[in-house]
Amino acid sequence: MERGDISQAVISRLPRYHRFLSELKDQGIERISSADLSRLMHVTASQIRQDLNNFGGFGQQGYGYNVDYLHEEIGHILGLDKRHNLIIVGAGNLGQALANYVNFDRRGFHTKGLFDSDPHMQGVMVRNMPVRPMSELEDFIKEYSIDIAVLTIPKDAAVEVADRLIRCGIQGIWNFAHIDLDVPENVRVENVHLSDSLMKLSYNLRDLEG
Amino acid sequence: MERGDISQAVISRLPRYHRFLSELKDQGIERISSADLSRLMHVTASQIRQDLNNFGGFGQQGYGYNVDYLHEEIGHILGLDKRHNLIIVGAGNLGQALANYVNFDRRGFHTKGLFDSDPHMQGVMVRNMPVRPMSELEDFIKEYSIDIAVLTIPKDAAVEVADRLIRCGIQGIWNFAHIDLDVPENVRVENVHLSDSLMKLSYNLRDLEG
DNA sequence: ATCACTTTGTGAAAATTTTCTCAATCATAT
């Protein structure tokens, strides 16, 4: 199972496979062929097989794929069997929404703390966690072995906070701020630019309106 | 300026160009060459020029691109000069976060109403708007000429609500539910699958951990 | 055990996307 040479396009599709396989599992379906999955997901069967074969042969001729097994394997590829400790920086609505999102825990992403620079937010309880002041950031990261930080703060603050996080060795940043963060090679950033997404919708709406 | 034959890969990059041009505008920079922009954005100058030339020649030899003009043109391509009326279905933390996000208004996306099925949420004020019961959905859409619905509800509810929305002629759905919605051809869906994004981060973290 | 059928994995072809290259054009300084 080679890694590093696999395109981000393939990686981007893996969570979707994982999601559909979860659904199939929930429905008690034990096996599925690439052809059936392709009809379900509206992608070609070829692409499914090609994508999966980047990581190994998970299927069986004449049978198809075992749903449970494939679900688990993709989870493994995505690293969902690893445990991650998160903090959320920015305890506004978005930060609180993410803190309350139970499914992340199930996938091994455990939120350990929330931070906010607003003095009025200090001590407010969110999902049994007190909102902490930014001054405690560095110590907390060390004490709780935090490896991922979620940034739900305005862009200027995000740049500053990212610097602090990087200096104390954070590995991953899940960035919701409206800016692309420049980070060293040994830090991974995943951006969620909600505005970009809305603009894409806007573009695709244009030809409906004449 | 042909449309419809432009790949989604190109479309996906336009909001990012738009964002960087906004930054340049804010910094008072009047002109930029594709080479300078490429250094800033970490993409090739070729790609920038090729992307833009899908829609027309916005630059000038020996000069580069006028920041203001290009910003406006991309905004136009993305349809940001059109007005859209939104409703948000699901007034939890995420729905409230989006309702309070001021920048959407600036881009022509005006939130007109919030809906929630929880009786305890009825009448709660979010950004000067009362949370409404789901029973009022259809009438409200007609009365306020709503063209986009934002779904910040669980997946089972999302499927049901999407059906209702489609029946009363919604044009766009911005879907935050953890499921791919099947919609007719004349409806545009833009999915924001936060879990997928987190899984991508998870994958990219793997090779940092040995 | 055999046979007809299904379905994967994979090499090759096709399609698409990205990068390269450079003539044409414009800016700017003198």
Next chain:
DNA sequence: ATATGATTGAGAAAATTTTCACAAAGTGAT
């Protein structure tokens, strides 16, 4: 006015991604 230098737009080449096609391998019924 002219010359020098900068930079685009676009055609061609290269690289990448997706799809095709089919041999090989397994299923399941008889």
